[in-house]
Amino acid sequence: KTHKFWETQPVGQFKDIGDTSLPEGPIEPATPLSEVKQEPYNLPSVYEWTTCDMNSDDMCSEVYNLLKNNYVEDDENMFRFNYSKEFLRWALRPPGYYQSWHIGVRAKTSKKLVAFISGVPARIRVRDEVVKMAEINFLCVHKKLRSKRLAPVMIKEVTRRVHLENIWQAAYTAGVVLPTPITTCQYWHRSLNPKKLIDVGFSRLGARMTMSRTIKLYKLPDAPITPGFRKMEPRDVPAVTRLLRNYLSQFGVATDFDENDVEHWLLPREDVVDSYLVESPETHDVTDFCSFYTLPSTILGNPNYTTLKAAYSYYNVATQTSFLQLMNDALIVSKQKGFDVFNALDVMHNESFLKELKFGPGDGQLHYYLYNYRLKSALKPSELGLVLL
Ligand SMILES: COc1cccc(CC(=N)NC(=O)c2cccnc2OC2CCNCC2)c1
Secondary structure, eight states: OOOTTGGGSSSOOGGGTTOTTSOSBOSSOOOOGGGSOOSOOOOOTTEEEEEOOTTSHHHHHHHHHHHHHHSOBOTTSSEEEOOOHHHHHHHHOOTTOOGGGEEEEEETTTOOEEEEEEEEEEEEEETTEEEEEEEEEEEEEOGGGTTSSHHHHHHHHHHHHHHHTTOOEEEEEESSOOSOOSEEEEEEEEESSHHHHHHTTSSOOOTTOOHHHHHHHTOOOSSOOSTTEEEOOGGGHHHHHHHHHHHHTTSSEEEOOOHHHHHHHHSOBTTTEEEEEEEOTTTOOEEEEEEEEEOOEEETTOSSOOEEOEEEEOOOEESSSOHHHHHHHHHHHHHHTTOSEEEEESOTTTHHHHTTTTOEEEEEEEEEEEESOBOSSOOOGGGEEOOOO
16 A cells, blocks of 8 residues: 555654664654744645634534544444543643644635644653653544545644644554554453443344343443542542552553643543542552543434443553452443443553453554654554553
């Protein structure tokens, strides 16, 4: 498959796979800011760039509606991600964010928002190097404007604006294979509401299984079973940061969270992100942590349901409680909150609970990428400590 655009970019190229003579690290050097293109790239003449102020309710609604109607669908086009406005505000405004990295494309005549791409700053450790990067996400071109080659110029424009902030690396994911994945993850789903999942075609009734047998198979207790299991609170930020930093230090590529980051990314926000911890009843130490984010999907073309309520595993650490029991408690509270399904990637140590807790394999893969940073060899998913939204 010719990757006309990606062959021009500083990313690992397929032809270089296995060439261990190439050093690990940046592919191109940083350049002086004076050498960064000062003016935006040219769009086709009927379109114009716009910067999206996510603090503005109208602007946030425009981005929300563009994604709701035109963003990623599953392989069978039965579901489409439906990130909420509150989720987008959270995802796009972490500490140190740049509004200039929230980039829209409008049709000049109608002024309608027809495309979007975003970046947020993140510190990501690659082996022993902590690198300031942009996490690129929510690239979306209106369905009616596909294959007009808008995506390459949007990627070049967000790259230019990231360079203007003296940042030279990026991280992103895609459901498609591009040059060149640093790892490829499988996704897994744990049914919480099997009847709805079967009714909407997300799952199928197992062979020799009745509906009542299936409902019984996925039944969960009404309350978490670990003593000291409770919602995370602001006072827990230092302890959770210590727990997370220690856990993530073992992975080849991982987010380098500090307390400021933990306060933004992991404190509970209703209908956006949920996080729980285990405070030892004896010592009051914080010994374990689990979290998941809320990402509903629109159900396309089903007469009885419109929305699939999905929880996505985020960051989880078990040091005293068994990982199985901790994640089972996460399933229990997500069921209690009305989620239909709990999704997870086989990253970090997730593989150890997936089969045991009755997750089924999804029918797709999620590929992770670094921009302008070469790894000598690809990672196994279990060596990755990075979850993108
Ligand atoms: C169920 O509704 C869907 C609507 C659109 C796409 C997919 C399949 C899919 N592509 N799933 C994932 O990418 C995925 C599966 C498990 C965990 N995280 C995931 O993606 C996250 C992380 C990357 N950005 C999207 C959300 C499912």
